Amino acid sequence: MIMGCGRLGSTLAQKLDAQGHQVAVIDRDADAFRRLGDNFGGVTVNGIGFDRDVLRAAGIERADAFAAVSSGDNSNIISARLARETFGVSRVVARIYDSRRAQVYERLGIPTIATIRWAADRMYRFLVPSDRVEVFRDPTSVVSIVETPLHRDWVGRPVKTLEDRTGARVAYLVRFGVGTLAVPSTILQDGDQVYMIVTDETVEQVLDIAQGADKEGN
Known part of the structure; x- marks a missing residue:
């Protein structure tokens, strides 16, 4: 109806x-x-x-x-x-x-x-393009999924460590061209394309942490 x-x-x-x-x-x-x-x-x-x-x-x-x-x-x-x-x-x-x-x-x-x-959000993103790769945005335009390039220090570490450091969830990753639903114990590999769930308020912090070295080292 x-x-x-x-x-x-x-x-x-x-x-x-x-x-x-x-x-x-x-x-x-x-x-x-x-x-x-x-x-x-x-x-x-x-x-x-x-x-x-x-x-x-x-x-x-x-x-x-x-x-x-x-x-x-x-x-x-x-x-x-x-x-x-x-x-x-x-x-x-x-x-x-x-x-x-x-x-x-x-x-x-x-x-x-x-x-x-x-x-309005979609119009804005066409008018003011960004280098950020956004693959999904919810209908209320608050939550999005963005591709999150990783620093090489994250290779070999579990997804849980990345999530704990950034405070964001990994939605999925693409490995060898195939989409994969990661679990906390999934080990990040060289060449993984990681996509994380963020908000407009947290996205810059998440990207900064992910693209920087893992200073905690564990």
């Missing part, structure tokens, strides 16, 4: 419908359903997405997943909480423009996509 039939909601609905899922779309503007196209095989319900009767009419009691992607943060979070807490939908996600609100709602257990913060 999708609440909101704007560009995002209609694109998501079309994609799910094309994959054979049963899709219901709610929007207060009946004209918005034109975005779905003539080939859309799902259900459309005109109404307010956080109205319980509207949700029931759309089949919320049978829904496996719910996405709140209207243009209003309040509408999205209210409908997402209703879907999860009142109707027991197991997979619920809400689009949130205000990144500060997104952090609050995440604490309530509702996954959110903070589109403005994420998009």
Whole structure:
């Protein structure tokens, strides 16, 4: 079930419908359903997405997943909480423009996509390029995975030592061209490409420590 039939909601609905899922779309503007196209095989319900009767009419009691992607943060979070807490939908996600609100709602257990913060961050990285190789950034634009070049002193030492020194986790490493999930006892080898989980606040410190000699030496 999708609440909101704007560009995002209609694109998501079309994609799910094309994959054979049963899709219901709610929007207060009946004209918005034109975005779905003539080939859309799902259900459309005109109404307010956080109205319980509207949700029931759309089949919320049978829904496996719910996405709140209207243009209003309040509408999205209210409908997402209703879907999860009142109707027991197991997979619920809400689009949130205000990144500060997104952090609050995440604490309530509702996954959110903070589109403005994420998009602004991506734009910034194109405008102000960096030598840093970032391979992943979470939707809230807080956590990322970066390639972490290592000083030669780290070769022969366990992953746990690197994690303890940097305070960051090794997400994975590439060895002989193959991705490997490292464990604390994994011994770092010459030629390993190491990728670590960092935040914007910790990334520079992590890279500095990893690229410097292991001064502790044990």
